[in-house]
Amino acid sequence: MNFILYAIPIFFLLITIELVAEKWLKTDYYRVNDAINSLSSGVLSQMTGLLKAFIPFTLYLMVFEYIQVFTLPNHWWVWVFAFIAYDFLYYWNHRLGHEVNVLWAAHVVHHSSEEYNLTTALRQTSGSILSWVFYLPLAVIGVDPVILISVGSLNLIYQFWVHTRHIPKLGWYENYFVTPSNHRVHHAQNEIYLDRNYGGVFIIWDRIFNTFQAELDDEKPIYGVRKALQSFNPLWVNMQVYTQLTRDAYRAQRWQDKISIWFRKTGWRPADVDAKYPLAKTDLSKFKKYDFALSLRAKLYAILQYTIIVGLGLIVLLSGDALVFWEQLTIISFIVFSSYSLGAFLDGKAYCTLLEAAKNISLVGLVYLITLPTAMQVGFAIAGIFALLCLVLLIRIQPLPKAQVHSNLAPKDVFK
Template structure:
């Protein structure tokens, strides 16, 4: 079982602590629909990674066969170099994900929330690992064993959880070396001066070295420049790709249609009207009105769905690929169905009825 899966109880414990601290300060830290979307997208990435584990691990193993060195997992120096290497590779993946549309589409779901709390840390682009793992392949070529890399990458991810909060201020001298909540709040801002800044995972030194550092100084507006306007996690995951497809269709020249996928998000193809990208401070957050009955249904059934997902993650190493694919399909229906019910879509209850009817079969297969 991965370190990330083992850490799930800790994630929820710390979210509870954050909620309690917020209440004591008279602050509303979480909004139910947003938390639902955050947790669902995080679970979606974990399910995708589990289904595609052969592809993701296979790429690293394929490069590792041609390694330059045989590195011992018992070497403290090797672990130090590897942690630095993972963080360096993460910085360049993260920076690229904000400067190339195709990669941004895989990463954008993480930035869609207009809140900033520990639940946002769990909100991830479902297929992002397909892109991010490419940046780590040089570590395989150098000779870091797969188990060492998997552990170091998990530790890098776990560190990033705690920086997603507004309840921790600046941390003095640590601000010069480590990524802190203050630094990462800037990264999640869509204010003009804050866009595409502070990409580090553990160390802020990379941003200071490569010119992408920005201190937190003004009021932050969270979310993406173009707000997502939905709490449906399936719609949220697909929306960035849908926008690129729509822009490609509107672009007149064939070469520019290709460039749409490779250029930065702010680039506008010739012949297409530019869209204003200025974000006003204090932009109103998207809200959805739900009855107490609907909110209770989404909360209870959503928790049960996440519990079944955790069971899937625990059992996945012993499951055949066909069963993992079946569960992934059922889980995607869960995201769409629950999101549809939450937002009052007429098709939502129908999707849910089919999904719930099939749930016993899925559970029996696990």
């Protein structure tokens, strides 16, 4: 059983509580553009997951059916064993996700935020189907697919709460389990913190395999990645490293480099490509967050658009059986387009208003093409019309100034 769907309301409740804490404690851990990018990445991950899950899960079923060595009963101790074994395999999946180019291309999505809050936990990749390979040993020893999905979802749910800066070190608990403190280290790009603390639930694997690093009082974590995303578009965050690897493979002279680059250590580039097309890395001594200021009205509009995206996503997740394949595919395609358009809006692209207008108009027509209850059709149609009115009446349609790349200086407020 996949428990993640049932945990979604709890996720948003905890995010709300953290936002209240943000206001109460006067911290500065949230930005609307960054948070919506994280949340939109989460929606995209769930949608694409529906399309790509069939192949890897079928592979697990085939191994379980034809290659399993033992037949494990459905007893409590099997669930406990599977939970621990899954986390051990997750450690290696996660670690290699940082150490191999093609795996990092997918996992970088989760590390691309320059903030660290509970929305960061939902910033998940849409581009990887390779992670299932790491869990095939569980099929060989006879762990039922239902148990695998269950413990996997519980592992992911546990990881949600550690993405916060509001919880300090937790004493003895730090020695055995992943906590907010030691996971803050994992998301930091400081040299001393780089590529540390890979555990999902248990931190003991990092201690055993010498990849543990405690959070230091005199070394404040700087979040993000060395080759910064410089965008609030969730589609670009999913494609950034894949695009760079493809370029490098195309530009490489030696065919061996064209192939091996995908499986080399993260950051490796062919010598000829690196010399001719050097890539700049973030200078942490001069680090400033990528930002693009939006007016309050623009922020509210972005939140409205994200709410519509979430509503459509929940329809696919909760009512998928009532929809035929082309209807599911149509909604998912619209969500992908909406996420791209909203990302362009958050980045202040000059063409974003045209995309947003087209999206809002399309939404009104979309809901009547899909088999939905009348109340839902009316609700989404009203939302689309209202969003279009907001775009026309509250947002000035004009070319937008270029976003401030890695600057804490407040750029000109737009959409006034």
